[in-house]
Amino acid sequence: MNIGQASKASGVSAKMIRYYEQTGLIPKADRRDSGYRDYSPSDVHMLRFIRRARDLGFSVAEINELLSLWRDKARQSADVKRIAQAHIDQLQQRIANLEQMAATLGTLVDCCAGDGRPDCPILADLEEPGDDHDVPSLTTAGIGRLRHRH
Amino acid sequence: MNIGQASKASGVSAKMIRYYEQTGLIPKADRRDSGYRDYSPSDVHMLRFIRRARDLGFSVAEINELLSLWRDKARQSADVKRIAQAHIDQLQQRIANLEQMAATLGTLVDCCAGDGRPDCPILADLEEPGDDHDVPSLTTAGIGRLRHRH
């Protein structure tokens, strides 16, 4: 099976399959005489596992752990659960941050006339943050590390 | 005022101040004879504006627009409001995605015994996604908690 076919069957782009191989997330694929990578159905199975985990927001590092446990027939489900729970906590932290931003901005937008005049409470708040919003200020807690994540 | 002092006063790291200058987000700073950048209080003001906007999750591109409007005394507040509202929509889209992930994972975690045995519904779902996780209804959630005993 070509990389293109494995890509279609798994939902992982060919670029990413090569990347995962290069970074050691997945073992090096077999090669045909031509140099083409050759994938088995079980390889595709693994790729779909990865794809699904990515869809759930796991990082490649986390997927590495999950894959190890997946392959380990003597694993303890507690280990899997711990990783998943840690990821949920992480997701909820990010959700809370985004909600805080949205709430603060929502208040400001509600206060903005949105007409042809230049007076704008949104700009005013960016200039001089007021703490009279229904949401605590963002500048207090260590949000910096959590912010830049896409 | 040195870049270090401007950094402390604005909450923007010196690295990022140089980066913003380099990418044209902020104008080139004045230089002393020594080559050191020199910042005025109004520069610091601008940096705090940027910092605040970053904390609210605006991208640098969006901040560029906001800065233009900020400087434009004849701006229309509708323009600011439009940008802010678009950003809120974007935030809420991301929140919805994350919540979807967290909900799915939450259901799986609830179904996982988390003990020493290898059987794990989390791994099973990654392997072969079931579609009953997307809408964690009361019944499924309740059953999920009842389904595992330890």
Added chain:
DNA sequence: CTTGACCTTCCCACGATGGGAAGCCTCACT
């Protein structure tokens, strides 16, 4: 005048992904 803390530029790294070029390989159709 020395010393340590600061500043300068320049390069590199991250994480996950995509774009694209140059050069082979394969398959199906003439």
Added chain:
DNA sequence: AGTGAGGCTTCCCATCGTGGGAAGGTCAAG
């Protein structure tokens, strides 16, 4: 058997915002 399209290979570059670090110049306190 030839040929053309499209797939594969590797390699390099870009993203976005941020930090690390090296090599070298500057400032201020002792």
